[in-house]
Amino acid sequence: MTLKAGFIGTGGISAKHLNAMKAMKDKVEIKALCDVSEDAARARAQEYGGNVYTDYKKMLDEDLDIAFICVPPDSHGDIEVQCAEKGLHMLVEKPVNLYLEDAIKANEAIKKAGVITSVGYLAGYNNVDLAVKKFLDGKTIGMIVSERWGGVPGDENHWWRVMDRSGGMLHEQATHQLNTMRYYAGDVVEVYKRDALRINKELPNHTVPDCEIVTLYFKSGAIGYITTTCTMINGGGWGRMDIIVEGHMRIQPGRNDLKVIPDGAADIVVSDEPVLDLDQSFIEAIIIGDRSLVIDNYENGLKTAAITLAANESARINKPVSVYQP
Numbered sequence: 001m002t003l004k005a006g007f008i009g010t011g012g013i014s015a016k017h018l019n020a021m022k023a024m025k026d027k028v029e030i031k032a033l034c035d036v037s038e039d040a041a042r043a044r045a046q047e048y049g050g051n052v053y054t055d056y057k058k059m060l061d062e063d064l065d066i067a068f069i070c071v072p073p074d075s076h077g078d079i080e081v082q083c084a085e086k087g088l089h090m091l092v093e094k095p096v097n098l099y100l101e102d103a104i105k106a107n108e109a110i111k112k113a114g115v116i117t118s119v120g121y122l123a124g125y126n127n128v129d130l131a132v133k134k135f136l137d138g139k140t141i142g143m144i145v146s147e148r149w150g151g152v153p154g155d156e157n158h159w160w161r162v163m164d165r166s167g168g169m170l171h172e173q174a175t176h177q178l179n180t181m182r183y184y185a186g187d188v189v190e191v192y193k194r195d196a197l198r199i200n201k202e203l204p205n206h207t208v209p210d211c212e213i214v215t216l217y218f219k220s221g222a223i224g225y226i227t228t229t230c231t232m233i234n235g236g237g238w239g240r241m242d243i244i245v246e247g248h249m250r251i252q253p254g255r256n257d258l259k260v261i262p263d264g265a266a267d268i269v270v271s272d273e274p275v276l277d278l279d280q281s282f283i284e285a286i287i288i289g290d291r292s293l294v295i296d297n298y299e300n301g302l303k304t305a306a307i308t309l310a311a312n313e314s315a316r317i318n319k320p321v322s323v324y325q326p
């Protein structure tokens with residue numbers, strides 16, 4: 001079976017998925033590429049093949065099986081609804097949308113169509129995450145915290161630094177860490193965020209907060225927080241996650257390893273067996289018809305986006321805000 005794939009948005013992240021599909025060319029044909037910038041779509045077509053479009057609705061007239069949706073947070077419009085109505089399986093890049101109502105509509109259309117979806121989060125597609133998740137199963141988490149501190153991607157014309165386009169660092173970037181926190185600790189029901197823009201004010205067109213701190217209340221009763229800053233434009237970025245868990249210990253999952261503190265408090269074995277990555281899991285799920293291979297489907301992506309959108313609203317009104325639950 002060869003799945004025919006179309007891409008909507010052929011900028012930076014599309015290359016990762018295009019390379020992954022090229023590596024699976026016995027399973028996937030790159031059939032169509034769409035970008036509102038014809039040059040962007042043509043450049044990718046030269047490298048990967050496929051018909052070029054500037055209007056995704058026209059692209060959807062092609063005979064396709066799957067769509068990769070790789071547009072900025074404010075640009076999803078009704079792309080997912082249209083793809084669902086055409087019966088296309090979808091890999092949607094995170095965050096799923098800047099507008100909660102549009103994401104809710106997309107989720108409903110997806111559920112109605114019964115298509116398989118995946119969101120571009122990486123949590124759970126590696127052995128460290130799997131081992132920690134297994135260890136935490138059934139245990140009481142007291143608190144989970146994370147930091148994502150970095151710089152500002154792109155130049156002064158980039159959508160990332162504009163709050164009305166990206167939703168800010170928490171919604172656009174630290175959404176990865178927050179999704180991982182949700183993967184470990186479950187759903188978040190309420191948030192309270194404070195933010196500031198004091199240091200990056202000197203950068204042109206920069207309207208996203210440069211420091212954010214969010215208190216998180218989980219459905220389980222656990223609490224947590226996440227902080228971000230994009231002030232580290234000259235280097236000095238940093239990140240961490242810490243989970244305070246029953247047994248009086250801390251677990252720090254890293255990218256390739258994990259730490260249990262104090263030493264020896266628990267023995268968490270990390271397998272070295274190969275695991276399917278995000279793209280492979282999505283394609284295998286479709287081919288064998290097993291959606292459980294996908295860790296975060298669209299509804300999970302919606303849950304994570306709902307947390308950061310509620311956090312932004314909380315900062316705006318300076319009050320705790322309940323998180324939408326699908």
Ligand SMILES: NC(=O)c1ccc[n+]([C@@H]2O[C@H](COP(=O)([O-])OP(=O)(O)OC[C@H]3O[C@@H](n4cnc5c(N)ncnc54)[C@H](O)[C@@H]3O)[C@@H](O)[C@H]2O)c1
Nearest residue numbers: 009010011012013035036070071072073075093094095120
């Ligand atoms: N999973 C990850 O680790 C990861 C990494 C980078 C980016 N992303 C996400 O991927 C998304 C895109 O990021 P990027 O870095 O590729 O951005 P980008 O600006 O490089 O590319 C986005 C492309 O989408 C096009 N586009 C916008 N609206 C469109 C529409 N209606 N139809 C067709 N094309 C349209 C733009 O012209 C642009 O070429 C963002 O949501 C970002 O958060 C995820």
